[in-house]
Amino acid sequence: MRAMDLARFNFQVMVGHRFRTIMLMIALIIGVAAVNLLTGLGEGARLFVLGEFSFLGKNTLIIMPGKKETTGGMPPITGEAPRDLTLEDMRALTRLSAINRTAPLIAGMAELSYQSRLRESFVVGTTHDFFAIRKLSLLQGRALPPGDPTFADAVCVLGQTLKRELFGPEPALGQWVRAGDRRFRVIGILEGKGVAMGLNFDEAMLIPVASAQMLFNQEGLFRVFAEVRSERELTPTRNAILSIIKERHDGEEDITLITQDALLSSFDEILRTLTLAVGGIAGISLAVAGVLxxxxxxxxxxxxxxxxxxxxxxxxxxATVRRLFLSEALLLAIIGSLIGLLISESLLAAGRLLYNQIPLGSPVWVKVAAVGVAIVTALLFAYLPARKAAALAPVEALTHKQGP
Amino acid sequence: MSVANRSSSSPSQLKSAEPVVALHEINRHFQLGEQTVKALDAVSLELLAGDYVSVMGPSGSGKSTLLNILGLLDRPDAGAYLLNGAPTQDLSEEKRARLRQQNIGFVFQSYHLIPRMSARENIELPLILAGTAPKERARMVSEMLERLGLTARASHLPNQLSGGQRQRVAIGRAIIMKPKLLLADEPTGNLDTQSGADVVTLLEELNTQGITLVVVTHDVELGKRARRQLRMVDGRIQSDLRQSDVSD
Incomplete structure (x- = not known):
């Protein structure tokens, strides 16, 4: 029997038994659409989260005070070291040729006020280079001034939301904002960047690190970021940093060094596993379709x-009879899974329109796998009926006196 | 067409011909509970090319089983069946399907047309199964419809056709592969007298063109038209009369 004739024969069967065809197709459509849709959602969420957290370049090392003697798991969030990580430590690192630039970070909450408006807000003490490392861009004005980090200049850069809350529509550049017992002149407004790793720069005020040390009365740094020239030099530089700090800290290796990749890969792994699990659960609906x-x-x-x-x-x-039944299942599976893909893709596209910051969409291999699994399931589960049909003795089959 | 002329001359003519069908000591038993039913009990039979045979007998006498065995739809429990001189009883199901396709046409009492297919498509079905090229198929089916006088009904579905028309479509389907052997099981059983007569005329016409025709029937009138009449009782051929023996 020719392939075209086989297709036409099956098409006639499918049209002749419309209700049955539609029921089977719906089962397949739901299965394929569920797999594609759920992995699309999971994948979108994963990419969204990764995007949110990848605020640093690939080559940036994060140095934190304190050492956790465990392997794996999250690094310590707060410093627990007996010895502070200081600006002098940071300056010592700058001598490494592989390090492009470094930036310190001190963070804390402070009460900010402008005229009668009052805000409890996040204050970050850092330097000029932080803007480059953290890829912060400015809406207005300029960044913190470059130069000696120990110089406590009374200037600040405001996050977008904070600026709006303190100043409303009025211009903020050149105005003085009070923080605790100090005043800072606004020299720049940040462009909106969203939340990243719990630090919402939209609602933060950035001041020179020395000013922050005075404001919070704290010598030790919360973090030091070191941007390495190339990814290749990451490991040797890491070792160099460790030995420099060890030397400066009385032979004690009391810092933790992480890269963004190490941080992200654990997130990535968790989210990927979650997506696969959800997709797998959806895959069960395909097996149910198979039983149907x-x-x-x-x-x-x-x-x-x-x-x-x-x-x-x-x-x-x-063999011909078996092929007739198997090809009917195949045709059903192909049409059903294509419709399922179409529906789920349109839903994902609609989702992208509604929430444009979340990159909803399943990878190509998931689409191929969903269609593949639908087809394999259909063939697998149609095999038993097809074999039963093929094994029918013609004489017994014909004595079922039916038909016109 | 003249049935009478041929019937008086053909038996002697065909004596020398190679038998199309040869059955030797065919047994076919069915188990019904404790009881064994001998549907065919050591049946031997030879059919020659161009034979016109009717098979009659009471219900349960083994007529239909004989037809199924002849049509390679059923396998004998014992005995030999030679089709065109070649043994068939040990062939695989695939090879038997192929032999059916090439050599045997079936006509059933209840037509067995596929309801979702038009008259044309029903006739075309064996050609499709055999993998004939579409162009060739179209030509053959058009010729067949013309010959059956069904050209105007080609695109009708079976339920839009009269009983006689349906049976003619079924006959068209049975002979589209140009088989040597045409097996008809009560071909007029569901038809009124006129349609039945038309169908019989068509079948006999095919027989005069050389096809070996076997008709299983309860209808004595129809049975008597055949040149060779078998009567079956309890799985055995009780009598085997030839038209010349009857009329002479």
Whole structure:
């Protein structure tokens, strides 16, 4: 039997048994659409989270005070070291040729006020280079001035939201904001960057690190960022940093060094596993569709017993009959899974329109796998009915006196 | 067409011909509970090319089983069946399907047309199963429809056709592969007298063109038209009369 004839024959069967065809197709559509949709959602969420957290370049090392003697797991969030990580430590690191630039970070909460407006807000003490490392861009004005980090200049850069809350629509550049017992002149407004790792720069005020040390009355740094020239030099530089700090800290290795990749890869792994799990659960609906296919096909075989007998009498071999039933399942699976893909892709596209910051969408291999699994399941579960049909003795099949 | 002329001359003519079908000591038993039913009990039979045979007998006498065995739809439990001189009883199901396709046409009492297919498509079905090229198929089916006088009904579905038309479509389907052997099981059983007569005329016409025709029937009138009449009782051929023996 020719492929075209086979397709036409099956198409006639499918149109002839519309209700059955539609039911089976819906099962397949739901299965494929669920797999594609759920992995699309999971993948979108994963990329969104990764995007949120990848605020640093690939080559940036994060240095924190304190050492956790454990392998794996999250690094300590707060410093627990007996010895502070100081600006002098940071300056010592700058001598390493592989390090492009460094930036310190001190953070704390402070009460900010401008005229009658009052805000409890996040204050970050850092330097000029932090803007480059953290890829912060400015909406207005300029960044913190370069130069000696120990110089406590009374200037600040405001996050967008904070600026709006303190100043409203009025211009803020050149105005003085009070923080605790100090005043800072606004020299720049940050462009919105969203939340990243719990630090919402939209609601933060950035001041020179020395000013922050005075404001919070704290010598030790919370973090030091070191941007390494190339990814290749990451490991040797890491070792160099450790030995420099060890030397400066009385031979004690009391800092923790992490890269963004190390941080992100654990997130990535968790989210990927979650996505796969959700997709796998959706995949079960495909197996359910498979069972439905088997049952409906078994009924179909007994309904079409006379027809099968006739086909055999007309010279159809067992192989031909088997092929007829398998190809019907194949056709159903192909059409059903394509419709399922189409529906889920349109839903994902609609989702992207509604929430444009979340990159909803499943990877290509998931689409291929969903269609593949649908087809394999259909063929697998149709095999038993097809074999049953093929094994029907023509004489028994024909004695089912039916038909016009 | 003249049935009478041929029937008086053909038996002697065909005596020398190679038998299309040869059955030797065919047994076919069915188990019904404790009881074994001998549907065919050591049946031997030879059919020659161009034979016109009717098979009659009471219900359960083994007529249909004989037809199924002849049509390679059923396998004998014992005995030999030679089709065109070649043994068939040990062939694989695939090879038997192929032999059916090439050599045997079936006509059933209840037509067994596929309801979702038009008259044309029903006739075309064996060609499709055999993998004939679409162009060739179209030509052959058009010729067949013309010959059956069904050209105007080609695109009708079976339920839009009369009983006689349906049976003619079924006959068209049975002979589209140009088989040597045409097996008809109560071909007029569901038809009124006129349609039945038309169908019989068509079948006999095919027989005069050389096809070996076997008709299983309860209808004595129809049975008597055949040149060779078999009567079956309890799985055995009780009598085997030839038209010349009857009429002479």
């Amino acid at each position: 296919i088997m049952n409906v096909m078994l009924i179909s075989v007994s309904q079409r017993t006379a027809e099968i007998g006739l086909l055999k009498a007309l010279g159809a071999s067992a």
